[in-house]
Amino acid sequence: MERYKQKEAPIQERVEDLLARMTLEEKVGQLNQKMYGWNAYKKVGKDEFKLTDAFEEEVNKWGGMGALYGLFRADPWSQVTYENGINARNSAKMANAVQRYMIENTRLGIPVLLSEETPHGHQALDGTLIPTNIGTGSTWNPKLAEQAYEQIAAEIRSRGAHLGLISTLDILRDPRWGRSEECFSEDPYLAAQFTTAAVNGLQGELQERQLADGTSDSDGYLPNDRIAAVLKHFSGQGSGQGGINAFPAPIGERELRDIHLPGMEAGTKAGALGCMAAYNEIDGVPCHANKKLLTDILRDEWGYEGIVMADGVAIDRLQTMAPSYEGAAALALTAGVDLSLWDTAFTTLDQAVHQNKVSMDYIDRAVRRILALKFRLGLFDNPYTSEEQYEATASKSTLHELNVQLARESAVLVKNEQQTLPIASSVKKIAVIGPNANNIYHQLGDYTAIQAEESGTTILQGIKQIAGNQFDVNYAPGCTVRGAATAEFDEAVTLASKSDLAVLVMGGSSARNFELQFDTNGAVISDSAPPEDMDCGEGVDLADLSLGGVQTDLIKAIAATGTKVVLVLIQGRPHAIADVEPYCSAILVGWYPGPEGGKAIGEMLFGEVNPSGKLTVTMPVSASVLPVYYNLKDQHRVLKYFNSQKAILYPFGYGLSYTTFAYSHLQVEKAELSVAELEAGNNFRVSIDVTNSGNYAGAEVVQLYTKDMEGSVTRRVKELKGFEKVWLEPGETKTVTFTIAAEHLKIWNIDMQHIIEPGNVNLMVGSNSLIEDGIMVTIL
Numbered sequence: 065m066e067r068y069k070q071k072e073a074p075i076q077e078r079v080e081d082l083l084a085r086m087t088l089e090e091k092v093g094q095l096n097q098k099m100y101g102w103n104a105y106k107k108v109g110k111d112e113f114k115l116t117d118a119f120e121e122e123v124n125k126w127g128g129m130g131a132l133y134g135l136f137r138a139d140p141w142s143q144v145t146y147e148n149g150i151n152a153r154n155s156a157k158m159a160n161a162v163q164r165y166m167i168e169n170t171r172l173g174i175p176v177l178l179s180e181e182t183p184h185g186h187q188a189l190d191g192t193l194i195p196t197n198i199g200t201g202s203t204w205n206p207k208l209a210e211q212a213y214e215q216i217a218a219e220i221r222s223r224g225a226h227l228g229l230i231s232t233l234d235i236l237r238d239p240r241w242g243r244s245e246e247c248f249s250e251d252p253y254l255a256a257q258f259t260t261a262a263v264n265g266l267q268g269e270l271q272e273r274q275l276a277d278g279t280s281d282s283d284g285y286l287p288n289d290r291i292a293a294v295l296k297h298f299s300g301q302g303s304g305q306g307g308i309n310a311f312p313a314p315i316g317e318r319e320l321r322d323i324h325l326p327g328m329e330a331g332t333k334a335g336a337l338g339c340m341a342a343y344n345e346i347d348g349v350p351c352h353a354n355k356k357l358l359t360d361i362l363r364d365e366w367g368y369e370g371i372v373m374a375d376g377v378a379i380d381r382l383q384t385m386a387p388s389y390e391g392a393a394a395l396a397l398t399a400g401v402d403l404s405l406w407d408t409a410f411t412t413l414d415q416a417v418h419q420n421k422v423s424m425d426y427i428d429r430a431v432r433r434i435l436a437l438k439f440r441l442g443l444f445d446n447p448y449t450s451e452e453q454y455e456a457t458a459s460k461s462t463l464h465e466l467n468v469q470l471a472r473e474s475a476v477l478v479k480n481e482q483q484t485l486p487i488a489s490s491v492k493k494i495a496v497i498g499p500n501a502n503n504i505y506h507q508l509g510d511y512t513a514i515q516a517e518e519s520g521t522t523i524l525q526g527i528k529q530i531a532g533n534q535f536d537v538n539y540a541p542g543c544t545v546r547g548a549a550t551a552e553f554d555e556a557v558t559l560a561s562k563s564d565l566a567v568l569v570m571g572g573s574s575a576r577n578f579e580l581q582f583d584t585n586g587a588v589i590s591d592s593a594p595p596e597d598m599d600c601g602e603g604v605d606l607a608d609l610s611l612g613g614v615q616t617d618l619i620k621a622i623a624a625t626g627t628k629v630v631l632v633l634i635q636g637r638p639h640a641i642a643d644v645e646p647y648c649s650a651i652l653v654g655w656y657p658g659p660e661g662g663k664a665i666g667e668m669l670f671g672e673v674n675p676s677g678k679l680t681v682t683m684p685v686s687a688s689v690l691p692v693y694y695n696l697k698d699q700h701r702v703l704k705y706f707n708s709q710k711a712i713l714y715p716f717g718y719g720l721s722y723t724t725f726a727y728s729h730l731q732v733e734k735a736e737l738s739v740a741e742l743e744a745g746n747n748f749r750v751s752i753d754v755t756n757s758g759n760y761a762g763a764e765v766v767q768l769y770t771k772d773m774e775g776s777v778t779r780r781v782k783e784l785k786g787f788e789k790v791w792l793e794p795g796e797t798k799t800v801t802f803t804i805a806a807e808h809l810k811i812w813n814i815d816m817q818h819i820i821e822p823g824n825v826n827l828m829v830g831s832n833s834l835i836e837d838g839i840m841v842t843i844l
Contacts (some may be wrong), residue, residue, distance in 0.1 A: 065260040071445045072276035075283040078444070079435045083428060085172060091431045092413045095397075097179065097373070097405050100422035101135035102142045104477035105150070113158055115152065115165055128170045130164065130403055131177035136188035136223060138513040140576045140588040144189075150192035151797065152223060159224020161448045174435075175443035179294065179373075180268075183246055183511045184658070186220050191515065194467050195230060196636060197258070198657030201248030201680040202719075205787050206261035212470055213265025215463035218289040225450040226441050226642040227338060228266050228291045229373075232259040233327045234296055237693055240307030242604035243590075245509050245574060245656060247302055248691040250679035252323050253784045256330035259295065263334035266293040270335060270440070286337075286441050289611065294338030294373055295331045300324040300340040307690075308605050309587065310343035318583055318777065318812045320346060329366055329756050337370040337437055341401060351383065352378050358400030359470060371402045371433045374825050376585030379409040389784050390415050394422035402430040403835070406585070423711065450577040450779065453628025455604035455699030464660070471657040471664035473763075476677035477720040479651040483627055484565075486671025486722060493536045493563040496524050497556045497622065499545045499597065499615070501569035506545075509636055509656035510574040516742060521661030523569045523632060526666030537685035538563070545573050545610040547596035554616060561625040567669065568622065568648075570615045571635035574601035574656070600636035609640035609687040616644050623647035628751050632665060636721045642685040643715050653679070671722065676763035676789070678719035678832065685713050694833040695780045698771075717767050717784070717832035723758030727766075730829055730839055738844040739820045748804040750831045756792035767830060768802045772825040776814040802829070 067081035083091075106117035123129055129535055145843065150158050159178060167173040180186060184200070185193035188443050194216070195484055200209050220228060234257055238246035248255040270284025287293060296780035300320055303310035317326070328339060341358065342351040351357060352374055362368045373553050376395065382392035393409040394416045403662035416422045425496055438444065467497065477485070485496070500506045502524040504515060521529070524539050543549065543554035562564040581589040585604035598604060599612045623629050631648040633639065636656055645651065652675070655664050667673040684692045689708055692718035704711070733749040754766055768786035772779040786802040804827065820843060828838035 066307045066367045069444065071276070071685060074281050074437055075439045078439055079230045079590050080172070080433055082172065082435060083431060086431070086773055087127070088414050088417060088427070090127040090172065091427050092411070093128045094125065094130040094174065094431050094434045095427070096129065096405060096410050097131040097133050097403055097411060098122065098407070098411055099132060100142070100406065101132050102137060102149070103177075103642065104132060104135060104145050104162065107148050111154055113154065113161070115161060116312070120165065123166060123170065125168065128166060128172065131179050131227065131551065133179050133405060135159065135162065135178055135681070136180060136191070136225065136543070138189045139187065140578045140580060140646055141582045143578070146189060146516070149189050152454055155223035156451040156454055160451070162449045163519040175228055175447040176436060177438060178225040179227035179229060180220060181511050182216060182220065183231040184509060185216055186313070186511045187511050189513055191513055192219055192463050192467065193508055193512060193658050194639040195474045195658040195661065196245040196656040197238070197248045198636065198681065200474055200655055201254065201258055202655060202677040203470060203473035204254070204678055204710060204787055205473055207647045208466065208470060208473065210261035210265040212463065212628045212794050213588050214268070215261050215466060217291045217462065219454075221289050221291050222454040224560065225751070226291055226443070227294050229294045229296060229340065230262055230266065232331065232564040233260050233339070235323055235327070237303045237323070237680065238307035238690060239609060239637040240606050240686070240687055240690070240694050241302065241304060241605070242309055242601050243510070244598060250682060251680065251695065251784050252326040254680055254787070256326045257733055259327045259331045260334045262271045262281055262335045263293045263295070263331050266291055267335060267337065270665040271391045280743070283436070283440060288442065288446070290336040292437060292441065293331070294340055295328060296340035297342035297375065298328050298339045299342055300346050301344050302571055304344055309603055314346045316348060316814065321812050323643070325361070327433045327592055329361070332362070332366045332368045337440065338373060339370065340373045340375055341378065343375055350382060352401055353382055353395040353399045353400040360752045362400065372400050372439055373399050373403045374405045374407065376405045379407040381403060382409070390419055397422055397430060402433045414541055450474060460744045461470065467658060468664055470660045472658060472667065472673050474655055475665060475668055475675055476679050477650070477675035478653055478655040478679070478714045478718065479645065479648060479685070481649045484630060484649040485669060487532070487565060491535065491564040493538070494527070494531065495525055495563035495566045495627070496537060496539045496569065497542045497545055497558045497560060497566060498569035499541055500571055500573065501541070502539060503597070504574070504659065505575035506573040506597065506634055507661045508575070508659065509659055510576070515659070516595045521662035523634070523662045523665055526662030526664070527533050527669060528565065529663065530670045530672065541615050541772070542618050543613070546599050548614060550614055550617070553621060556618060557621050557625060560622040560627045563627055565630065566622050566627045567630045567632060568619060569634060570619065571614065571633040571639060573597050573610065573634070574604070574638065576601065576637050585708050607687065608682065609637070611639055611641065611644065613829070619647055619805050627698045627802060630669070638683040640682050640684055640686045640713070645713065674760050674762040675719065675723065676765070678717050679714060680716065682716045683714040685710055695783055697778050697783045712720070715833050717765070719765070719832070720787045721760070721762045721764070723760035723762045725764045725792070726755045726757040727751045727752055732827065732839050732841055735840070736842045736844055739822060740782060742806040742809065742820055742843065749801060750804065750827050750829065750839060751799055751801040753799050754790060754792065755797040755798050756794050759794055761791070761793045763789050765789050767832065767835070769828040769835065770804065770808065771826040771832065772811065772823065773826060775821055777811065782828065784833070
């Protein structure tokens with residue numbers, strides 16, 4: 065038996081044996097992910113499918129295929145619905161059909177990787193969705209997120225897929241960007257904690273396998289209920305100029321390393337097996353051609369061992385630098401890209417070799433990485449998936465409960481005058497109004513599959529479920545997200561005037577429809593006139609952050625009735641609501657809370673759940689004052705626009721509760737440590753007492769910020785370096801202790817060395833980023 069087929073042999077030996085047997089064309093085939101997965105099959109009966117001629121031709125052309133993207137994807141771009149797509153029950157059967165053809169109809173029988181979009185759950189028919197990242201980050205609970213990712217991975221693997229493309233690396237520096245919803249935070253430390261959670265949840269711990277000689281393979285194998293995480297986008301995509309998707313990021317290396325690289329470094333430490341390059345360019349170098357980023361830093365500096373996947377058709381765009389497909393492919397391959405995505409360029413790599421544009425060494429380097437990943441997933445030893453496994457996985461209620469809890473913890477209460485919330489028993493009639501009150505797709509975000517009928521719970525349904533017969537709940541939409549029509553104003557205003565409380569469910573939406581025009585990578589084409597119910601998502605960048613359409617006018621008209629207003633914001637970015645904030649007695653930021661968001665928000669409005677979310681992005685007063693992220697560089701004075709004295713409406717880390725929390729007894733264990741002591745593993749330890757001083761049990765997110773008081777380069781006004789979410793009963797006190805280690809104190813100095821510099825550091829602990837009082841420690 066060939067060495068590569070012997071499961072007892074080390075992975076590296078199997079890789080080298082297989083590589084030596086491959087032709088150039090077969091190697092190029094392993095580096096390609098050219099085909100859209102929905103073009104690989106056709107539905108021919110109720111539960112019957114067949115592989116297409118196009119799929120067979122693609123496989124036969126190269127004697128195999130590196131990866132097949134989106135076999136299960138279903139959305140307006142792919143045009144896949146329940147009528148023509150693969151539901152959960154048939155997924156394993158189709159995945160097996162793909163693998164069977166690959167193995168039985170190619171010379172070497174190399175299995176294919178099935179890659180799927182998983183930015184907030186699986187973008188597939190019957191795929192479980194969770195809140196989008198901007199909401200998940202607002203939980204400040206990475207452990208809860210990790211548990212959800214673990215269940216999502218089991219679900220996806222049971223369907224036969226292997227790679228999960230998950231947004232974790234983008235840092236939200238400009239909320240005009242349509243993909244803001246895919247970011248965990250504007251802060252690199254917080255985002256890195258969730259990146260680690262995503263990797264741990266999706267991949268689990270790599271397992272050793274016994275070899276023929278009695279030793280174990282150090283490379284490690286993924287558990288058979290996990291998938292490989294492909295973290296995107298590497299790197300700096302959240303800083304596109306003007307908030308425009310895929311625009312250049314006008315940042316230097318220090319900004320790149322301070323803000324945008326910590327997430328991928330954390331993912332590397334957690335063992336991530338994949339990452340995706342970004343569309344943007346940094347200092348004139350496109351990410352897909354950036355050897356310093358994809359090889360020097362990622363691999364040589366951090367020791368990353370996974371694959372680098374291209375973003376959709378991004379390699380073809382390198383023709384602006386190398387005016388041919390072969391030249392573009394050579395640029396990306398030598399920089400460190402291993403696997404294409406839909407582009408034509410990588411299909412010409414064999415010609416690039418013949419034209420001496422790229423060396424076979426680079427071809428072999430990338431093929432080794434692809435093959436190693438396939439071995440680690442166990443595809444050569446067990447390429448097929450049990451066709452009964454999904455039913456067992458899907459029947460579990462664990463993921464549903466985790467989903468509900470994520471939604472509960474993701475909502476952020478930012479205003480609550482006169483204890484408007486929770487809704488009092490004295491309130492009898494409630495008007496629920498707004499374009500986001502009764503549309504499930506408005507709660508789900510971009511990269512969302514077609515949903516089965518009656519799935520999920522809208523905000524209106526959630527309110528009615530909790531209200532029961534105790535409250536009279538009535539509904540009127542009032543307006544659309546972006547439309548200018550006011551024909552439904554009168555109904556909404558009249559309903560509010562006859563009610564004791566008006567719950568206005570406003571904000572934005574990333575809901576796509578089948579009439580939209582899409583770019584070759586699936587992004588919405590902005591000049592195709594987005595529908596009245598869409599103002600966010602990939603390709604939908606905004607110049608103005610105000611609420612869309614006539615929402616502001618409707619809020620003011622309802623407030624004029626004298627009825628108290630509770631504003632619930634369902635949105636993918638922080639909208640600028642300074643113009644309507646005075647008209648609202650309470651404001652709850654629900655983000656895109658997922659399919660169970662209606663249940664969670666209903667519980668919260670009536671006090672069955674106490675809000676515990678905190679903002680992970682600063683809410684500005686308007687787009688004109690951007691940037692407003694909390695960790696700006698310290699200029700030793702507050703700089704303002706002459707005609708706009710206030711920039712921030714609600715700060716990073718902010719969020720209210722139905723109870724109150726008091727902080728006391730801030731102290732540090734040892735106030736002085738030398739650089740040598742810190743580098744040897746000694747730490748500063750700071751502690752504080754937190755007391756629930758109110759009448760409700762609740763959770764508080766205790767936040768630690770540092771302020772470097774001196775340095776060889778300018779420092780930031782403060783930096784988040786720790787947080788802990790603690791549950792407290794009324795009157796209960798807990799002591800929260802933070803450890804400040806060398807890694808929290810290093811800076812990229814004047815010579816671009818990552819070192820600890822002597823000096824004073826202010827340690828601040830509190831409930832949000834506005835905290836100023838702290839305790840000083842000294843690095844000797």
